[in-house]
Amino acid sequence: MSIKETLQKDLTEAIRGRNEITSGTIRMVLTAITNEEVAGKEARVLSDEEVITVLSREAKKRREAAEAFETAGRTDKAALEKSEGEVIAKYLPAQLSEADIAAIIAEAIASTGAQGPGDMGKVMGAVKPKIAGKADGGVVSALVKAALNK
Missing domain, CATH: 1.10.10.410 (Arc Repressor Mutant, subunit A)
Structure with a gap:
């Protein structure tokens, strides 16, 4: 099963379980993947390596946003960004030390x-x-x- 298929299956489960953070985050990630697939001259299906690149980019956005919110004193928004980052991290390969x-x-x-x-x-x-x-x-x-x- 590809990473994208896993994301779609997990989205369905998150919606059924009424887990708003997980379902919202997976929707954003799937949208980013779809945008990447249709970018360029013709539509294509991303390989798992390309999906990992998109996931890494999205995780980095969440980390940077969480840092910016913490700097601005918005701990509530920072916590939301961190939890979204944790959802994305589940689909990334283990990070190297x-x-x-x-x-x-x-x-x-x-x-x-x-x-x-x-x-x-x-x-x-x-x-x-x-x-x-x-x-x-x-x-x-x-x-x-x-x-x-x-």
């Missing part, structure tokens, strides 16, 4: 022969496919930058 990311980065630096900060693009190009959907890009970028500045 910083140690795992650092090991992948070290391997990429060795394989690309990167020498310093100027080679960040090479390293990120090698790392991205291995961590797609499993880690926040900002964290990975910061770790790559730190590793190359040593």
Whole structure:
């Protein structure tokens, strides 16, 4: 069963169970997936990897919104965004720890022969496919930058 089919099945269950946060969040995610499918010159069906990319983007939006609401003192809205993020996280692959990311980065630096900060693009190009959907890009970028500045 694809991730999209799982989302649709879980949406039906959430509606039946009258779980408003889960059903609303899954609806938003399915809308984002549909928008991605119809974007471009012709409609297509997204693969599970592409669906994970959309889910990662939506989860990042929720994290950033929660931080913004907390900064503004709106803890009620921040809690809602966090709970939506938790619903989305159920459909994402397990997130890598910083140690795992650092090991992948070290391997990429060795394989690309990167020498310093100027080679960040090479390293990120090698790392991205291995961590797609499993880690926040900002964290990975910061770790790559730190590793190359040593």
